[in-house]
Amino acid sequence: xxxxxxxxxxxxxxxxxxxxxFSLQLNPGExxxxxxxxxxxxxxxxxxxxxxxxxxxxxxxxxxxxAAIDGRLILEPEQRGLGMVFQDFAxxxxxxxxxxxxxxxxxxxxxxxxxxxxxxxxLRLVRLDxxxxxxxxxxxxxxxxxxxxxxxxxTEPKLxxxxxxxxxxxxxxxLELRREILALQERLxxxxxxxxxxxxxxxxxxxxxxxxxxxxxxxxxxxxxxxASMPGA
Amino acid sequence: MFAKPxxxxxxxxxxxxxxxxxxxxxxxxSLSVDGAFSLDRYQYLWSSPKPxxxxxxxxxxxxxxxxxxxxxxxxxxxxxxxxxxPWRTPFLVLFTxxxxxxxxxxxxxxxxxxxxxxxxxxxxxxxxxxxxxCTVKPPEGCWAGIAQHESxxxxxxxxxxxxxxxxxxxxxxxxxxxxxxxxTAMLLQTVNPHMEEAARxxxxxxxxxxxxxxxxxxxxxxFMTLLVFxxxxxxxxxxxxxxxxxxxxxxLTQFAAFYDFDSATATASPLALLAFLMLTAEWLGxxxxxxxxxxxxxxxxxxxxxxxxxxxIIASGLALVIxxxxxxxxxxxxSLDDFSEAWTRGYDALLRSLxxxxxxxxxxxxxxxxxxxxxxxxxCCSGITQFTALLLLILPGTVLGIGLIGLWNKPETAWFYASxxxxxxxxxxxxxxxPGGILHAALTRLPxxxxxxxxxxxxxxxxxxxxxxxxxxxxxxxxAWLVSYLFCLRDTGLAMLVYPPGEDTLPVRIxxxxxxxxxxxxxxxxxxxxxxxxxxxxxxxxxxKRKESP
Numbered sequence: 001x002x003x004x005x006x007x008x009x010x011x012x013x014x015x016x017x018x019x020x021x022f023s024l025q026l027n028p029g030e031x032x033x034x035x036x037x038x039x040x041x042x043x044x045x046x047x048x049x050x051x052x053x054x055x056x057x058x059x060x061x062x063x064x065x066x067a068a069i070d071g072r073l074i075l076e077p078e079q080r081g082l083g084m085v086f087q088d089f090a091x092x093x094x095x096x097x098x099x100x101x102x103x104x105x106x107x108x109x110x111x112x113x114x115x116x117x118x119x120x121x122x123l124r125l126v127r128l129d130x131x132x133x134x135x136x137x138x139x140x141x142x143x144x145x146x147x148x149x150x151x152x153x154x155t156e157p158k159l160x161x162x163x164x165x166x167x168x169x170x171x172x173x174x175l176e177l178r179r180e181i182l183a184l185q186e187r188l189x190x191x192x193x194x195x196x197x198x199x200x201x202x203x204x205x206x207x208x209x210x211x212x213x214x215x216x217x218x219x220x221x222x223x224x225x226x227x228a229s230m231p232g233a
Numbered sequence: 234m235f236a237k238p239x240x241x242x243x244x245x246x247x248x249x250x251x252x253x254x255x256x257x258x259x260x261x262x263s264l265s266v267d268g269a270f271s272l273d274r275y276q277y278l279w280s281s282p283k284p285x286x287x288x289x290x291x292x293x294x295x296x297x298x299x300x301x302x303x304x305x306x307x308x309x310x311x312x313x314x315x316x317x318x319p320w321r322t323p324f325l326v327l328f329t330x331x332x333x334x335x336x337x338x339x340x341x342x343x344x345x346x347x348x349x350x351x352x353x354x355x356x357x358x359x360x361x362x363x364x365x366x367c368t369v370k371p372p373e374g375c376w377a378g379i380a381q382h383e384s385x386x387x388x389x390x391x392x393x394x395x396x397x398x399x400x401x402x403x404x405x406x407x408x409x410x411x412x413x414x415x416x417t418a419m420l421l422q423t424v425n426p427h428m429e430e431a432a433r434x435x436x437x438x439x440x441x442x443x444x445x446x447x448x449x450x451x452x453x454x455x456f457m458t459l460l461v462f463x464x465x466x467x468x469x470x471x472x473x474x475x476x477x478x479x480x481x482x483x484x485l486t487q488f489a490a491f492y493d494f495d496s497a498t499a500t501a502s503p504l505a506l507l508a509f510l511m512l513t514a515e516w517l518g519x520x521x522x523x524x525x526x527x528x529x530x531x532x533x534x535x536x537x538x539x540x541x542x543x544x545x546i547i548a549s550g551l552a553l554v555i556x557x558x559x560x561x562x563x564x565x566x567x568s569l570d571d572f573s574e575a576w577t578r579g580y581d582a583l584l585r586s587l588x589x590x591x592x593x594x595x596x597x598x599x600x601x602x603x604x605x606x607x608x609x610x611x612x613c614c615s616g617i618t619q620f621t622a623l624l625l626l627i628l629p630g631t632v633l634g635i636g637l638i639g640l641w642n643k644p645e646t647a648w649f650y651a652s653x654x655x656x657x658x659x660x661x662x663x664x665x666x667x668p669g670g671i672l673h674a675a676l677t678r679l680p681x682x683x684x685x686x687x688x689x690x691x692x693x694x695x696x697x698x699x700x701x702x703x704x705x706x707x708x709x710x711x712x713a714w715l716v717s718y719l720f721c722l723r724d725t726g727l728a729m730l731v732y733p734p735g736e737d738t739l740p741v742r743i744x745x746x747x748x749x750x751x752x753x754x755x756x757x758x759x760x761x762x763x764x765x766x767x768x769x770x771x772x773x774x775x776x777x778k779r780k781e782s783p
Contacts, residue, residue, distance in 0.1 A: 052430055052533075073536075077433040084434055090427035094448045103444065104435035148431075155435065 003191040009058035018044040033202040036212035042195040051077035083152030084161040091136040122154040236694040244603040255636030263498040274499035291480040295465040301406040310417020316537040329411040337470035342559025420450035426533040467629020501632040567757035575757035582742040593660035594718035601668025608673040622666035630726025668713035675709025
């Protein structure tokens with residue numbers, strides 16, 4: 001079983017090629033990091049996985065089901081059963097922390113008792129149980145990040161996408177949340193596809209790393225292999 | 234060093250001074266008898282049941298129109314602003330047309346379709362299409378032409394619907410529908426696409442729109458519904474023509490028919506008070522609502538598919554019925570002879586309208602630029618001027634007109650009152666919120682670093698303004714001028730009250746001629762004004778297209 005499979009994917013954004021002949025297979029429970037400079041197509045790969053974008057050519061396969069192929073979306077984002085944490089957290093300013101977590105569960109028809117149980121459990125997991133009624137504007141940057149993470153985790157996704165989730169936080173907080181993400185991944189066992197341009201962050205998070213440049217894969221390997229291949233390593 | 238605070242303070246003082254003094258004059262005049270404080274005028278006015286009844290009629294019309302406009306406008310705004318449909322721009326232009334012309338043109342359009350000499354009658358084969366009375370004004374009980382024929386029943390029903398509340402609501406809904414469509418479509422572009430993407434991971438577009446997108450833009454839509462409500466409440470020409478007794482017509486009656494200016498001020502004041510109260514409630518509510526809407530470079534579009542095609546067909550049908558049919562019928566009604574006569578009888582008013590609108594738009598653009606600079610500062614004073622500008626925008630033109638007359642119709646200021654200056658000042662007071670809002674948005678989008686870099690290079694505030702800010706805001710300035718021009722050109726409510734003797738504008742001239750002229754002549758005059766209004770828009774559209782092409 002393969003959690004996520006990109007098969008010779010080509011994609012463009014605003015008429016410009018963004019991803020070129022991208023092929024990658026993620027096994028369940030692995031932690032992958034897409035590493036590369038800004039504009040190299042990392043986020044486009046996440047958007048292809050989430051279903052916000054269809055590949056011009058090639059296929060995206062999720063759990064052995066074709067999710068998109070040759071310009072066509074077969075599975076809409078809400079049918080893919082995955083979670084995502086955005087760079088700017090993308091919190092909904094008019095909803096409370098509770099309602100952020102309830103949104104996805106309600107949309108998936110989870111009954112109220114089970115919903116409340118999962119919300120309470122997830123909020124405990126990210127240490128936000130005291131902020132259940134707060135709105136995003138009342139939370140600190142770190143708390144907002146945790147809400148975004150909790151929202152992504154509460155639906156128990158098998159695959160979690162994270163788009164530079166620590167880039168808008170200060171260094172200390174970033175380190176703390178990085179440890180929390182690792183702990184959560186090990187505890188819950190989801191597959192993680194994590195985007196960053198920060199080398200230290202990539203090495204700290206990843207089991208395997210994909211280095212991208214100008215929309216194409218330059219190198220793929222384990223963290224140790226990529227570290228060793230770096231100039232001056 | 235003092236250039237910026239001095240200029241902005243002057244802007245605040247001038248705008249508040251010029252904008253609020255007519256309202257003060259209105260209030261003072263309505264509350265004084267022989268120089269002493271008195272509530273007599275109000276007591277006299279409200280002792281009769283008529284004003285209350287008229288006020289009820291107006292509230293009903295405004296409520297019904299707002300409901301129709303919101304129910305139709307929000308889905309259409311989503312359709313044109315959020316779905317990847319073909320011909321979105323032509324659709325938007327088509328639905329926007331009624332907003333750019335005087336509202337009563339649409340009533341005339343419907344009359345040209347359904348009236349006793351209208352197209353409907355002409356198309357009935359059994360109708361002799363006789364040529365009875367040729368005036369535009371509908372007769373009492375309304376229906377002469379197609380009676381005694383097979384079409385009588387249908388004609389009567391249509392007439393009853395047109396001349397009364399349904400006709401007024403239909404006309405004004407068509408006029409103000411573009412406000413909701415355009416604002417919804419524009420606000421949708423400001424929603425952070427990541428917020429929608431985060432929701433799309435769990436829910437369909439329908440659910441995302443309902444629970445995430447629409448709540449995010451709700452404050453903007455709410456303000457627009459308030460604007461539509463107040464604009465409908467203050468509208469005078471359509472209810473007058475379609476014989477629906479509404480409150481603002483009472484102001485005109487007191488002023489123009491009974492020559493009782495003091496009663497007119499007492500009649501106008503409740504509308505001003507209502508506008509103030511409604512805007513205050515909306516303003517306070519908006520302050521508490523979530524404001525975190527950022528303009529985004531890309532907004533997430535809905536792949537519309539089959540439902541989208543169906544929606545396009547429905548929208549096309551709606552545009553055909555509420556815009557193309559009445560306006561087309563009006564334009565086609567006039568013969569070449571009518572156009573020739575229309576030019577002879579109306580060219581002076583047309584040229585005056587164009588001149589006043591151009592001068593008004595230019596002054597409004599300058600005012601809007603300084604207001605935009607002020608509103609960018611987000612200070613208490615900028616909030617007060619913003620509130621005042623919005624209040625003046627939603628205030629019925631007749632109310633502002635009465636205020637201006639009360640303030641300037643004095644022996645010592647008669648030179649100004651008898652000049653076009655009073656009308657142009659009225660335009661600037663009433664419509665300043667439009668260019669102000671457009672230029673505020675344009676100026677906010679300019680990265681502050683551009684001005685900071687110029688400041689570090691040694692440029693003073695005025696130099697930065699002239700050499701950096703102005704050239705970079707030219708699109709906003711052009712749009713502000715164009716919008717101001719169109720609103721000045723279409724204005725009827727204000728112009729009816731304050732135009733200088735013998736120097737009426739074309740919308741006022743047409744309205745005057747409607748009572749005793751042939752319908753063909755009126756239709757031709759309306760067409761002339763429509764062409765004058767839409768020409769700059771077409772030129773702007775062509776210019777934009779050429780600039781965008783490689």
